[in-house]
Amino acid sequence: MKKLVIFLSFFICAIFFSQILSSNLEKKTLALGEVNRFTVKIDNLNNQEVKAAPKDELLPFHFEEIKDSIGVKPDIYERKIEFSIFDEGTYTIPELEFRVGEKILKTIPYEVEVVNTAKKGDVINDIMNNKEVKLDVKDYWELYKWYVLAALALICLIIAIVIIVKYGRKPKDSPVVATNQTLKELDSLKKKKYIEEGNYRSFYVELIDISRKFIVKQYKIPADVLLTDDLIHLMKNNNTISQDNEKVVEDVFYRGDLVKFAKTFPDQQTMEKDFSEIRDFVKRSSKDIEFENLRKDA
Structure with missing residues (x-):
């Protein structure tokens, strides 16, 4: 009892x-x-x-x-x-x-x-009966001149792009330039003190945005338009990025998605670790490019 x-x-x-x-x-x-x-x-x-x-x-x-x-x-x-x-x-x-x-x-x-509460069968009645108006050439020109001019401008733009691509000098993309620029962006992110203030959402949004732009420049992978799952799948099949770097991108990007949808709350130690690993990944990326160039030349 x-x-x-x-x-x-x-x-x-x-x-x-x-x-x-x-x-x-x-x-x-x-x-x-x-x-x-x-x-x-x-x-x-x-x-x-x-x-x-x-x-x-x-x-x-x-x-x-x-x-x-x-x-x-x-x-x-x-x-x-x-x-x-x-x-x-x-x-x-x-x-x-x-x-x-x-x-x-x-x-x-x-x-x-x-x-959508609007019904497909709803009938829209005109307030006044339609009137027939006869148009001459001048009237048609006033109606469609901007479309014609826009089409001509588009044709000229396409011709200019073809000439530049075919005959223009292509600037050399340097992996070192992309690396240094991204390291500066990461230093700017660090100075915002998101980690110290516990602002994990802003931190991961900017960290992943910087990483996506870097992957586009350095590896020519359209990371800026792909969902995380599609990006990881493409990287694994592309074989341009080393397995160690793939693992860093996969872990940090998935954690960023969880933070975005409020499914996890990372602590300061985790944010410091993710920042450090992305920074190291950026520094190591030039080795991936060198290996890829050697593989193409072989």
């Missing part, structure tokens, strides 16, 4: 003193541009600090956040977000992490369907 009383006491304490996270999505189906509301509430904080994605950056990029209000009391944390979506389709609010002290709480995922 005594053990039962002790067990019930522990159970009641766990209920009353543990943090409870709840979330609510007002509407699951929206019209284009309609405002919806998403609420997250955490009870029993006991004066503990809550860490989450920065203001106006909690939801994925398809969700246009209109208002992001955060209310904090000693025992309650409440975050209310108003948003709209302007493209048809089904969109997902993923699991969102909220750190309370050393404990991580997660919301449940939600799906939002966005529909």
Whole structure:
């Protein structure tokens, strides 16, 4: 009997003193541009600090956040977000992490369907009857002259590009120039002190943007237009980048994607490590280019 009383006491304490996270999505189906509301509430904080994605950056990029209000009391944390979506389709609010002290709480995922309320069969009636107007050559010229001039300008531009490519002197792309320029950009990123301030989202956005531009210049791989999965797959099949450098790009880029969608919160040590590895990758890249040139000449 005594053990039962002790067990019930522990159970009641766990209920009353543990943090409870709840979330609510007002509407699951929206019209284009309609405002919806998403609420997250955490009870029993006991004066503990809550860490989450920065203001106006909690939801994925398809969700246009209109208002992001955060209310904090000693025992309650409440975050209310108003948003709209302007493209048809089904969109997902993923699991969102909220750190309370050393404990991580997660919301449940939600799906939002966005529909166009305009019906295909809707009839649009003119206010006035259409009138027939006869046009002469001058009228047609006034209507279409800009299209004609634009077409002529495009033809001239294409001819100029062909002449430059065929007869112009092609500048030599130096791996060292691309490396030095990217190292300067990384030094500028370091001076912004995102790592020291814990601004992990801005840090990874700029770090990956610098890395993508560098891969385009140094390896001629269209990293600026490829998704991370497609880029990693292309690098592995391309064989231009060494396996060590591929591993660095793969690890840092995937972590950057998780940070972008608020699925992970890297600490300062992790950000320092990723910065150092990208910097080393940039420095080692010239060896990849030298090896690729030797392989082509063989």
